[in-house]
Amino acid sequence: MNLISGGCVFLLCLIASKVISEKFQKRADFYNGMMNFNTTLQNEISFKKTTLKSLVEKLDDNNDFNLVIKERFNNNLTKIQIAYLKSEEIVFVKNYLSALGVTDSQTQLNMIKTYGDKILEYEKNAKDLAKKYVYLSAKLGFLSGSIGLIILL
C-alpha cells in the first residue's frame, strides 16, 4: 500500500514539475515564434510587400504565437488569452497585432523595429528563465518525488 502511495506521490511531483517547466518553455517558444514572425515580416515588407494573410497562411500550428496571429485574422483579437503570459505582456501582444498591416510600408518598418527590440528583450528574458527553471523544476520534481517515496516507504 505504501509503495503504491509513494509511487503516486512520485508521479504527481514529476507531473507538477513538468507543468511548471512547460510554462517557462512555452513562454520562450511563444516569443521565439513572435520574433521569427517579426523578422520575416520586416524582410517581406522591405522587399516583396507580401501581404500578412499570405505570410500567416504559411505559418505552422506548432507555435502558440502562430495560433494567436491566425486568430487575429478571424477578428478574434479580444478573445486572445495566453495563460503563461503576464497581463502587461498580453497587452503588448495585442497592441502589436493591432498595429500590423494598418499603415504604409515605411511606418510599418519603423513599428516592426520598435516592437522588435521589445520582443527581443522578452524573448531573452523568457529563454533565460526557461533555461534556469526547466532544468531546476525537473530536478526538484524528481527530488521531492523521491523524498515523498522514501518517507512513505
Place this chain on the structure above:
Amino acid sequence: MDFNFFSNEYKNALLKCEIDNLYEIRLRVGFPATVIVGDKRLFLSENGYSLFSNQAIIVKEEHINYIVNSVTEFSAYAFNDRIKHGYITTSDGIRIGLAGECVFEKQKIITIKNMSSLNIRIPHKISGCSNKILDYVIDGQRVYNTLLISPPFFGKTTTLKDLAENFNKMDLGAILIVDERGEFCDVFGQNIDKIEYCTKSYAFECGVRSLSPKIIITDELSENMDWLGVNNVASCGVSIVASCHGYCMEDLKNKPDLIFSAFERFIFLGDKNDDFFVFDKDKQLK
C-alpha cells in the same frame, strides 16, 4: 465571381441576386447600398435587389472597413500605392474605387483614410464583343495604333480584354498587356505577357526593351507621361491599342497633341452594344 471580401450580410444578399447583369455596387456610409443591374439602378436589400430604398441595407463604416481590410488582406502597406491613387483591385479583377480623406505630406498624397464611399465595379467578360470593331483595328497581319474612346461605363475595358483574346487567337505575335490596375487578370493566352500594377511609362519602356511585343494593349490613358509613352512605343514600330475617357472628337482636342501623332484609328464606343463610330486622322470611316 468571388464576393468573399464582403461581410456576411452583403454576401447573403448577393447570393440571392442574379449577378450576370450586375455592373456596379455603390456603398456610401449612412445611405442605402445601391446596385446597377443592366441599365437599372436598384437597391441591395437582405433579400436581394429591391426597388425601394427603405428595404435596402444601410451602409455603415464598418462595412466599408471590412471590405477594404479583406481586399488588402489586412496589409495596407502592400496596397498603399494603389490606395493613394484611389482604388484597390481584388484577385478577381474587381476594381474598387475609394473615397475618403486624403492625407498629404510635402504636397504629395500619402494615403486615403476614413473611407466613406466605395464604388465596386464588377468586370464582365463578353466573348466576341470586339468582333464588330476588328475590321477597323486590323489590316492583314498589322494592328493599327488604335484608341478606344468613351465615357466611363461604356465597356472600354471589356472590349480591350476581348481584343486581346482575339489577337491571341489570330496569332498576330507577342501581345503585351500593360495592366496598371489589375483588371486584366482573367485574360490569358499563349501569346500574352502582362505587366501589372506599375505605371504605364515604366511598363512601356521595360516591356518594349525586354519582352519584344508586337502589340501593346493598355487601359485608360490619362497623364501626360502616358501619352508620351504611347508616342514612344508607336515610334518603335510596336502597335498600340489603348483606351481613354471622352465622348466625341472635340474631347480629344483637349488632350495632348501627341494623340494624333501616335494613333491611326479612333473608335468611339456608344452606350448600346453595336453602337460605335470610327475615325482615322482625317475622316470618319464609320
